[in-house]
Amino acid sequence: MEDQAEKLREIMKRKNDNAEPQANSAGRSFQASAVKTTMPAKNGIKPSEKARIITVTSGKGGVGKTNLSVNMALAFARLGKKVIVMDADLGLANVNVMLNMIPKYNLYHVIKKQKTIREILVETEYGISIVAGASGFSQIANMGEEDRRDFITELEGLSNADIIIIDTSAGVSSNVLDFIAAADDAVIITTPEPTAITDAYGIIKIIATEYDSLNMGLKLVVNRAKGAAQAKGVADRMINIAGQFLNLKVDYLGFIYDDASVPHAVLRQKPFMVVDPKCKASICVQHIVDRMDRNKTIATRGFGGMLRRFFGETNTA
Ligand SMILES: Nc1ncnc2c1ncn2[C@@H]1O[C@H](COP(=O)(O)OP(=O)(O)O)[C@@H](O)[C@H]1O
Numbered sequence: 014m015e016d017q018a019e020k021l022r023e024i025m026k027r028k029n030d031n032a033e034p035q036a037n038s039a040g041r042s043f044q045a046s047a048v049k050t051t052m053p054a055k056n057g058i059k060p061s062e063k064a065r066i067i068t069v070t071s072g073k074g075g076v077g078k079t080n081l082s083v084n085m086a087l088a089f090a091r092l093g094k095k096v097i098v099m100d101a102d103l104g105l106a107n108v109n110v111m112l113n114m115i116p117k118y119n120l121y122h123v124i125k126k127q128k129t130i131r132e133i134l135v136e137t138e139y140g141i142s143i144v145a146g147a148s149g150f151s152q153i154a155n156m157g158e159e160d161r162r163d164f165i166t167e168l169e170g171l172s173n174a175d176i177i178i179i180d181t182s183a184g185v186s187s188n189v190l191d192f193i194a195a196a197d198d199a200v201i202i203t204t205p206e207p208t209a210i211t212d213a214y215g216i217i218k219i220i221a222t223e224y225d226s227l228n229m230g231l232k233l234v235v236n237r238a239k240g241a242a243q244a245k246g247v248a249d250r251m252i253n254i255a256g257q258f259l260n261l262k263v264d265y266l267g268f269i270y271d272d273a274s275v276p277h278a279v280l281r282q283k284p285f286m287v288v289d290p291k292c293k294a295s296i297c298v299q300h301i302v303d304r305m306d307r308n309k310t311i312a313t314r315g316f317g318g319m320l321r322r323f324f325g326e327t328n329t330a
Pocket residue numbers: 071073074075076077078079080081236237238269270271272273275276279294
């Protein structure tokens with residue numbers, strides 16, 4: 014453990030010496046590398062081997078990120094895991110809405126340095142904890158480099174969980190890319206709609222461009238499918254294109270049926286896994302989680318792994 018912390022400090026020191034922000038082809042000032050390079054050394058870093066960080070991202074909005082995040086958390090909890098869902102959709106936060114909760118504090122207070130993440134963590138009645146997001150604060154969605162760095166440092170406070178699921182905003186921003194870079198598993202969710210597929214491919218392409226040397230553990234979920242065959246068709250096409258044109262390995266994690274139980278549960282502000290544990294969507298999510306739980310090859314590098322990826326150890330090796 015100590016060795017690992019020492020190594021991290023070394024990497025940080027090295028990276029600090031040649032910190033330099035990059036801009037991508039779209040002209041967006043991409044600051045993830047700056048986050049990696051300028052994060053302050055913390056003497057007390059004790060990387061946990063436990064926490065597995067899973068991000069849920071999409072190209073297009075409204076394809077099912079929050080539903081997947083929350084219900085996946087419940088499925089992991091059923092396997093006996095201690096799970097935290099962090100609502101990092103900084104702009105359209107709604108994890109708490111889906112759970113009918115109005116937490117007193119949320120990420121706004123963390124970003125404003127009034128609270129720590131650990132202080133705003135709230136238990137739900139479903140055996141999972143949540144870190145509520147900060148809805149409607151568009152300036153947070155565009156956090157500056159320093160704020161983002163502080164925020165990511167704050168994540169350390171959550172490292173005693175088994176699983177941290179991060180529900181990100183749709184599309185590409187430096188924030189989203191930072192979270193993806195920090196993840197053990199980056200789940201990309203799409204629906205069979207051509208627009209959703211195109212946008213999902215777009216985000217995969219940007220991930221490939223920004224992090225070509227990192228093993229991101231990209232995983233694809235097809236939501237709102239008519240059945241296994243349709244979903245497999247969508248997944249195969251995306252996985253082939255990513256392999257052929259981006260030289261990027263994407264794993265197909267599974268699909269979720271288009272199921273009326275989902276909007277029904279959303280209206281009741283309860284997870285569909287709770288309202289109807291036997292519905293098609295619930296069974297699909299449990300399958301996905303069972304598969305993830307079995308397949309831990311690139312996961313469980315925990316917080317140490319997360320820090321290593323922020324500091325770009327893979328690139329310096
Ligand atoms: N598997 C599904 N079957 C039917 N409707 C779904 C399904 N998944 C999502 N939806 C619908 O899509 C809406 C948006 O889902 P949500 O999880 O909030 O998406 P996001 O977080 O990506 O914006 C839900 O409120 C629900 O009505």
